[in-house]
Amino acid sequence: MITMNDIVREGHPVLTKTAEEVQLPANETDRNTLMEMLQFLKNSQDEKVAEKYQLRPGVGIAAPQIGIPKRMMAVHFEDYEGKQYSDGYFNPKIISHSVEQTYLSTGEGCLSVDREVPGYVPRYARITVKAINLNGESIKLRLRGYAAIVFQHEIDHLNGVMFYDRINDINPFEAPENAKPCD
């Protein structure tokens, strides 16, 4: 099982590189890895398991965070309307996005960053994502709000971008251009 020992921390080059496309159909190894990433998220949100293995909670995870430079990510969360997201994705790609932006007023955190980095992280308010899911199906997701933010945080990891790279250095809490907070 994936534990915090497997999580790569900032400073490791894998976190700032562009990850490679996964050869499809995904092989056994890549499928198992993605299933383990999804299981890690579920474990990290289970009070007993998280306590037992000292897991930090996560709503998403990207393969570079466990040292694998491949375009694979998993999510496990419920958005503000109660919609559930729980799946793994190969080669996710944002194929369109709104001009309008959004951000979490509480800022963002990252398993690969062992410190608080305060500030608003500007994200597209709405995105359309194409990907192959864990069952090998080609899917198209139209996401908004919290779900759009989480997917952008993970896809950033595949492109070597950390959330704090997007925080305004001069004024971290300056509301981003034409943006409404998502929470």
Ligand SMILES: O=CN(O)CCNC(=O)c1cccc(Cl)c1Cl
């Ligand atoms: O890349 C994934 N992680 O680092 C897992 C830990 N962070 C979170 O769960 C998290 C927390 C707040 C906002 C966002 Cl957008 C995310 Cl993603």
Ligand code: NI
């Ligand atoms: Ni992260």
